[in-house]
Amino acid sequence: MADLAHNITLVGAGTIGLSFAALHLTKNPSCKVTIYDTRPDLQAYVKQHLPGYLIDTDHDACLARLIFANDLQDAVKDATVVQEQGPENADFKVSIWPQIEQHAPANAIFWSSTSGIPASVQGAQMHDTSRLVVVHPYNPPHIMPLLEVVPSSQTSQVVVDRTVSYWRALGRTPVVVKKECTGFVANRLAFALFREACSLVSQGVVDVKDLDEIVQASMGPRWSVAGPFKSYHAGGGEGGLASFMEKIGGTVQECWEASEDDVRKGAITVGGVWQGDVCRQTDEAYGVVATAERDEKTRKVLAAVGRT
Amino acid sequence: MADLAHNITLVGAGTIGLSFAALHLTKNPSCKVTIYDTRPDLQAYVKQHLPGYLIDTDHDACLARLIFANDLQDAVKDATVVQEQGPENADFKVSIWPQIEQHAPANAIFWSSTSGIPASVQGAQMHDTSRLVVVHPYNPPHIMPLLEVVPSSQTSQVVVDRTVSYWRALGRTPVVVKKECTGFVANRLAFALFREACSLVSQGVVDVKDLDEIVQASMGPRWSVAGPFKSYHAGGGEGGLASFMEKIGGTVQECWEASEDDVRKGAITVGGVWQGDVCRQTDEAYGVVATAERDEKTRKVLAAVGRT
Incomplete structure (x- = not known):
């Protein structure tokens, strides 16, 4: 072609x-x-x-x-x-x-x-x-x-x-994508983070707008430049990801276990009791999103990393 | 102050x-x-x-x-x-x-x-x-x-x-953050996505470098501008997040269930059998990461969204 x-x-x-x-x-x-x-x-x-x-x-x-x-x-x-x-x-x-x-x-x-x-x-x-x-x-x-x-x-x-x-x-x-799988890759990744987000908000750890702010001021910019593997590989210094897992693995495992517990306790499934409050909070935080403005900013971010 | x-x-x-x-x-x-x-x-x-x-x-x-x-x-x-x-x-x-x-x-x-x-x-x-x-x-x-x-x-x-x-x-x-919780919020969110990433790579759905590329070309730039709640709220159109969940909720739930199954089957816990191959792949993909270059690009992204 x-x-x-x-x-x-x-x-x-x-x-x-x-x-x-x-x-x-x-x-x-x-x-x-x-x-x-x-x-x-x-x-x-x-x-x-x-x-x-x-x-x-x-x-x-x-x-x-x-x-x-x-x-x-x-x-x-x-x-x-x-x-x-x-x-x-x-x-x-x-x-x-x-x-x-x-x-x-x-x-x-x-x-x-x-x-x-x-x-x-x-x-x-x-x-x-x-x-x-x-x-x-x-x-x-x-x-x-x-x-x-x-x-x-x-x-x-x-x-x-x-x-x-x-x-x-x-x-x-x-x-x-090498193998057909449920939801393909991008949505699987995004929805995994989204489930954790819903879980944390429904527990009252953080509200919707602050959670978005956290992502916008940390993972968003970082992952625009280096995806999760590259980021944690860099975080491990000369020993790379293996070294990162050695040093921070305990915290990672604790987080994974806490997530599982919280998701189960909060019954974070689609249509669950948690959903109404999270949707209401989101609506109050944002009303109708100005997608043209969002898209214009997104194009600036993409230009900053050399993508068009 | x-x-x-x-x-x-x-x-x-x-x-x-x-x-x-x-x-x-x-x-x-x-x-x-x-x-x-x-x-x-x-x-x-x-x-x-x-x-x-x-x-x-x-x-x-x-x-x-x-x-x-x-x-x-x-x-x-x-x-x-x-x-x-x-x-x-x-x-x-x-x-x-x-x-x-x-x-x-x-x-x-x-x-x-x-x-x-x-x-x-x-x-x-x-x-x-x-x-x-x-x-x-x-x-x-x-x-x-x-x-x-x-x-x-x-x-x-x-x-x-x-x-x-x-x-x-x-x-x-x-x-x-309103309540003390394991790992606070940013790491909880990032590690949730990272676990899914490790799971998908260890199943052979996608390799490390392609997974990073997926994130860098989608969620990273998007979440630099609008976090997950705001993004899905926009995705729901006038009905917002509630409407998004109504329309796409079936897929979201399927993804959540597939994640749980895959994480369990792959035994994606820290130090598991999966870890060696993922670390090896990451090392082969990136060697030593040039963090100065990463930081410079990150600053450009942050400037593009008005953060300094």
Whole structure:
């Protein structure tokens, strides 16, 4: 995929679809983007909302490279890539891929933006599952660099390679996840910290806003520059992570055990009694979040670490 | 503490002591800093190593405001704040505070940089435990803005208030933790994610370097700008966090359950069989980390979010 002259068909024109459209159009000046959605007002809807996702670019030039399609067969017939972000349920995905496969060119590859339905499940009724791979964005994809590339055991290496080189060429950060697993990697990590956050808040150790402040003034900036392994490896000095575990391991283990106890005692499961108070506190702390301001700051942070 | 003309006595001249010395000297031009340590080469040692912590400042002017002490009584006799970063064991801390208390002025307040020994334990042999509060930095404190202020139930509100206003006046981010708990908040959160990271790597889902890359390209930048509650609150749209939990809660719960299963199956406890391979991978990925480069990048990220 050194050649970026792609025809990319987006299936689904929700917020992820629009964000990906903006990303392809701004970062890949030689691509054409087709947006497929069954909504009757598709063209008007996209023209109204897409400009909000187009940053530092000529809106008209971008819109000129957009094609609208209400018919799936039409939408995919010239595609080199079909990128799906339809409803997040397995039935939808299982049923749409055979239709796409039937009408797309033989060498087109297929990406699903799912946050949790693995390619091995989605491909159940496909003829050739080697073409399908999950490309899970971290929202919103026109801002955040990460793309988790999650092949099934049947996805071909060529498809993985083409996927990775496309995103690299666009300056993004595709990372291949080696085994399909529940929630993939980014959400697994984030939700693990989030559960601990919910547990600490529900115990009254810290309130919602102070917990966020703690993360924003410590792990956030640190992990923008060096992930957890690199950070603790540095923390161990010359002996690295092994030395860190030797020196600080006792505290780490105590924390892990305290977490388990607290999560169990607090019954920190989704829909538990704790949830109402945590949601109420969050609502009181933030009201409606100004995402445009958040995204602008995030872009500054990304620029500071050389990511765009 | 609107008046910043402090005499700050640092007990312990290790890396945290030097980092705090640099922080006080650069951010508080009217303070004097006394460094106490029993090492006989104290003055030579500090003069050699402190400049590495002094950024964008006149080294000589900073060093001119430094006093060296090998005698504890001398070191604390004029202090307004005594800040301890000695050996991380309870016996040391329990035994040193009564000596400090005996010789420091009556209105001096006491901070411990401990990462895990609560003030309620440290103060066991003190006459007046209301003066002692934990001020736990996120390393290194001359770079990272966070200070977890963790009072015991006996710490006076005046001491907490003076502590918070001092650090705010220096442009740092002090956050008061409401209840003493194992590991305080920042490490509890970071270690929860770290355990999940170790679990995923030891299962072969992702390797060490790719996991770090995932965090650096997603949560790191995001959480620099908006912590987990604010982020998921935004993710829920107008309905906020409650709506997020409604929509994505199923996936969150699946991830939490998968984590528990995997951590149990992988026996992800400190010193477990998994640890050798993870440490080896980390060592191969990074060798010796260039912390100066990491710190410089971190400062750029902090500047991007308006923290210094």
